[in-house]
Amino acid sequence: MxxxxxxxxxxxxxxxxxxxxxxxxxxxxxxxxxxxxxxxxxxxxxxxxxxxxxxxxxxxxxxxxxxxNDVVCAHCDNKPGALSTLLNKLTAAGISIEYMYAFSIDDTSAQIVLKPNDMDKCIITLES
Amino acid sequence: MIWNEPMECMSREDMRRLQSERLKRTVEHVYQNCEPYRKRMQEKGVMPHDIHSIDDIVKLPFTSKKDLRDYYPYGLLSVPISEIVRLQASSGTTGKPIVVGYTRNDLAIWAEVGARCFTAYGLTKKDVVQVSYGYGLFTGGLGAHAATEAIGGTVLPTSSGNTEKQIMLMHDLGSVALACTPSYALFLADALLDSGIPREEFKLRVGAFGAEPWTEGMRRDLESKLGIKAYDIYGLTEIIGPGVGHECVCQNGTHLCEDHFFPEIINPDTGEPLPPGQTGELVFSTISKDGMPLLRFRTRDLTSLNYEKCACGRTSVRMARILGRCDDMLIIRGVNVFPSQVESVICELPELEPHYLLVVDRVNNLDTLEVQVEVNEKFYSDEMTKMLELKKRITHRLQSVLGITPDVKLVEPRSIERSQGKAKRVNDKRKLQ
Known part of the structure; x- marks a missing residue:
């Protein structure tokens, strides 16, 4: 989102x-x-x-x-491989990232903040 | 509108005749009444009777800023102090100031040339003029004050500083014109925006800006920010103060009041006169003043003169924008750099605010030039690449204009000191070593 x-x-x-x-x-x-x-x-x-x-x-x-500024915030499980899956999806869709960082609120999930080159495409890709 | 049509639109031939008469009278006057000039002329082997026309001016000795300091305070007066009704002094930064004395007649001349300026900007007796130049020894305040009174306008003598009050009075009292330094005008423009008062509630339409060199870019900036026409008013304390010259509605050069102040352009290195149109050092001789007339005063300002008739109808000679002062010129790694060059670049880039500071230093025997610039608030980005790209673009632009590569430093909004008088644009740390 x-x-x-x-x-x-x-x-x-x-x-x-x-x-x-x-x-x-x-x-x-x-x-x-x-x-x-x-x-x-x-x-x-x-x-x-x-x-x-x-x-x-x-x-x-x-x-x-x-x-x-508008940035994309993606929800991600807090376990090995979760970020890899998410990034693979974006790379496959041809989306590049200007910058990103992450934070974790509890033990089970993490929030990834992204500034992609194409905001709309990134959201659609993540939601699909 | 033209205040004194016979003088401002005189044919070149008549002007030269008038200038010749006035020069002859002035030379006679200083020779009789001012010892330093008498000595100088004797040393140069020139007597008053050697001056037949304005062309003979080249025979006369120059006067420098140093002379005014050396003969401080009253040495260059050509009348007894009992005839002097006013003293003003330059805003000199070091040591003793330069003091100038005016007779009653000199003050009348000052008001007359001031009236020509304000009339050329389209101001009349119906207008309120807010004088936000400093009042005091500095000629700005009292000069603009007298000019306003001379056209029968209404003076609002706010002097400089107390910005919130300036905005309040500008609004409440309906100032039509603002007279101040261009850097203070920028400061007021920001304050006007911050006040939140809608622009249409102000009557302001004219700016009379001077006392420091400014550029076309700064004019565009001031005109768009303040929603006015911004005009140059030129002057020097040594000659009379603001009113030596002025722009007209054409904004195509600064008309000089050459029936009072005769201009020449010389090569600053050799002192030789340069042909019309060439850029060199501006030199003035006052040819109507009594109190402290100066012969061939070297202004240190670099400019050129244009003798073509102006579209406004005036025939008076026009001076190009001042490129800088010979004294302002920085020599960095052997290259001549003028702060005005940096300013022209900064003003043409929409991403930048018109405030800057040059910091010159010497590190390991190599000169360094840092240019601090403020980015317009709309252009601060969350992306480092965009900020670095902007920095690179500014660097390239400055490099192409200056011929040396400066270290551009982007600084936070409003972190460069705003001036309420003459702006300080250069910090040359090399002098301290």
């Missing part, structure tokens, strides 16, 4: 992520997952949060370069 991901552009400066966390704390936002993609100058933080719109407003208000 499609979900909203919050992404934030951050310069590589000490304490900058701390300020993001503080802004979300003040807005009463919970994070389910996040990942950081970085180079020597800047990083892009991507977050899955409890209330994406409220979190977006809170970060904007605090002056961050935040944006809301």
């Amino acid at each position: 499609l979900i909203k991901q919050l992404s934030v552009f951050l310069e590589n400066k000490t304490g900058r992520f701390t300020e993001v966390a503080a802004a979300l704390k003040d807005a009463g936002i919970n994070m389910s997952a996040f990942t950081v993609s970085e180079n020597s100058d800047f990083g892009i933080v991507r977050l899955i949060v409890s209330e994406p719109t409220a979190a977006y407003s809170a970060l904007k208000k605090a002056g961050f370069a935040a944006s809301l």
Whole structure:
């Protein structure tokens, strides 16, 4: 399914992520997952949060370069080979992935967050 | 609209006759009343009677910024201090400022040329002009103030700073024109957007921007963000202040008030005059002022002059956009770099905000140039490849314009310091070593 991901552009400066966390704390936002993609100058933080719109407003208000993006969230069993099966399906359909990360809420299942090159095709493929 | 048609639309022949008369009178005046000029002329072997026409101006000595510092504070006055009714000073960054004295007549000239500027922008006595240049020693505030009064307009003397109040007054009092530095205008444009007040509730339609060099790209940006026509107003404290020149509705060059301030273009290295149309250093002689007339003052501004009649009807000579100051020029790895070149690239890329900072340093005996740019909020991506692609594109573009490869650094929105006066665009760390 499609979900909203919050992404934030951050310069590589000490304490900058701390300020993001503080802004979300003040807005009463919970994070389910996040990942950081970085180079020597800047990083892009991507977050899955409890209330994406409220979190977006809170970060904007605090002056961050935040944006809301659509990403695909795929459900996956938490057992050996599950991710392999899922990815095989996407590869067979000719879908490539810009980035992805995963998180697990309990012992039996995992959530895979994906940014595919073709959003609609990815969802159809996963649901088939 | 033209404020002083006889002067602004005079034939070239009549203008030269007028300039010749005024130059002769000015040379006589400074020779009699200003010792440093008398000495300089004697050293050069030129006497007032050697000046027959404006063509003889090349016989006269130059005046430099250093001269104004050396004769600080009153050494270059050509009248006793009792005749001086106003002092202004340059916004000099180091050491003593440059001080300029005006007689009552000089102030009248300043108001007259200011009136020409504002009239050329289409302003009349019906309009409220918000003067957001700093008031004080800096000529911007009081210059724009006098110009507004001269056309009979309504001055709103907000000075610079206190941005929220600026927006409130602009809205409530119906400012039609905004006079400030282009960098402060950008700052106000952001604040106007943030205020949430719909644009149609503002009457603003004209910007009179000057006191720092700006580019066509910045003009487009200011015009679209503020929904106005943005015009250049040119001036230097040493010559008189804002009003030395102005754009007209054609926005095709800055008309110079050459019946008061005679312009020349010279080769900055040799001091030789250059033919019309060529780019070089702009030099002004004041030919009507009494208090502190300057002969052949070297502005350090690089530009060219166009003597063709303008479509607006004015015959006064037009100056091209200032390419930069000879002093602003950075030499990086042996290549001449002007901040205005960087600005032109930044303003043409829709992904970037018109704010930037050049950081120049020397690492292991090699010059480095870092260009910090802010990305427009709409263009921050969640994908690293897209951000890196943008960075690469900016680097290529800058490289092709500058001739050297800068290290482009994408920074967070509003992290580059906004100026409320003249913008600081360069941090040259090499000087500290």
